Amino acid sequence: MRQLVLGNLNYSSWSIRPLMVARKVALPVEDVIVPLDFPETSARLKEISPTAKVPLLIWDDVTVWESLAITEWIAEWAPPGSVWPEAPAARAIARAAASEMHAGFSELRSKCPMDIRAREATPEMTEKLAADIARIDALWSNLRSTFGKGGPFLFGRWSAADAFYLPVVTRFRTYGLPLSGAAAEYAAAVLEDPDFLRLEEQAKAEPWWIRYGPDGRSSGFLKPEA
Numbered sequence: 001m002r003q004l005v006l007g008n009l010n011y012s013s014w015s016i017r018p019l020m021v022a023r024k025v026a027l028p029v030e031d032v033i034v035p036l037d038f039p040e041t042s043a044r045l046k047e048i049s050p051t052a053k054v055p056l057l058i059w060d061d062v063t064v065w066e067s068l069a070i071t072e073w074i075a076e077w078a079p080p081g082s083v084w085p086e087a088p089a090a091r092a093i094a095r096a097a098a099s100e101m102h103a104g105f106s107e108l109r110s111k112c113p114m115d116i117r118a119r120e121a122t123p124e125m126t127e128k129l130a131a132d133i134a135r136i137d138a139l140w141s142n143l144r145s146t147f148g149k150g151g152p153f154l155f156g157r158w159s160a161a162d163a164f165y166l167p168v169v170t171r172f173r174t175y176g177l178p179l180s181g182a183a184a185e186y187a188a189a190v191l192e193d194p195d196f197l198r199l200e201e202q203a204k205a206e207p208w209w210i211r212y213g214p215d216g217r218s219s220g221f222l223k224p225e226a
């Protein structure tokens, strides 16, 4: 069995990262979506995942959890240079940038949950949110000017660093957050990538929706037909 188990693509930021990586290298794997925040979601995930979370890669007798570990697994499967940049220095920095995303930007993540198809009001610009935005803007601008000569992505050609920042790019659009010159150009290029456009179409077509209660907890629901 070779499956990439994912949450619904519109909301599951951790899922779409390794999904983009898998698609960029044409990994022969079946996408299986477990819609998030429905009453049965946790029980379904507990049956297959040691953390009861997605994404999860099931590849024959190996089950890999955590988006970054799945990305590394795909990088070992794929030809060198197709997931991470080929040059060692660029590769190290790309991994650092992806790890920084994996471990950080908590204010942006909590105040601006990923919702690809939505357009929301810009949240109150707290000091912490502004700091996350400033760091992302500086990081993207620096990577573009240092490594970006060969294409529109952070390291020129597409790499897993772009997959890790894809949900961040969509958050900037959904919540109308500010970006300066080179960072704004980078975000625009990501939103034009045909692989993202395909993913966006899939996200838009999903029948599952999520609403947040006053306590911040979320619940999934099926939107009635219009």
Ligand SMILES: N[C@@H](CCC(=O)N[C@@H](CS)C(=O)NCC(=O)O)C(=O)O
Residues within 6 Å of the ligand: 007, 011, 012, 013, 014, 015, 036, 037, 041, 042, 045, 052, 053, 054, 055, 065, 066, 067, 068, 102
């Ligand atoms: N650190 C994990 C985070 C995974 C995670 O939080 N996934 C969320 C969806 S984006 C999840 O599975 N939630 C399941 C639940 O809350 O029931 C990773 O990088 O893969």
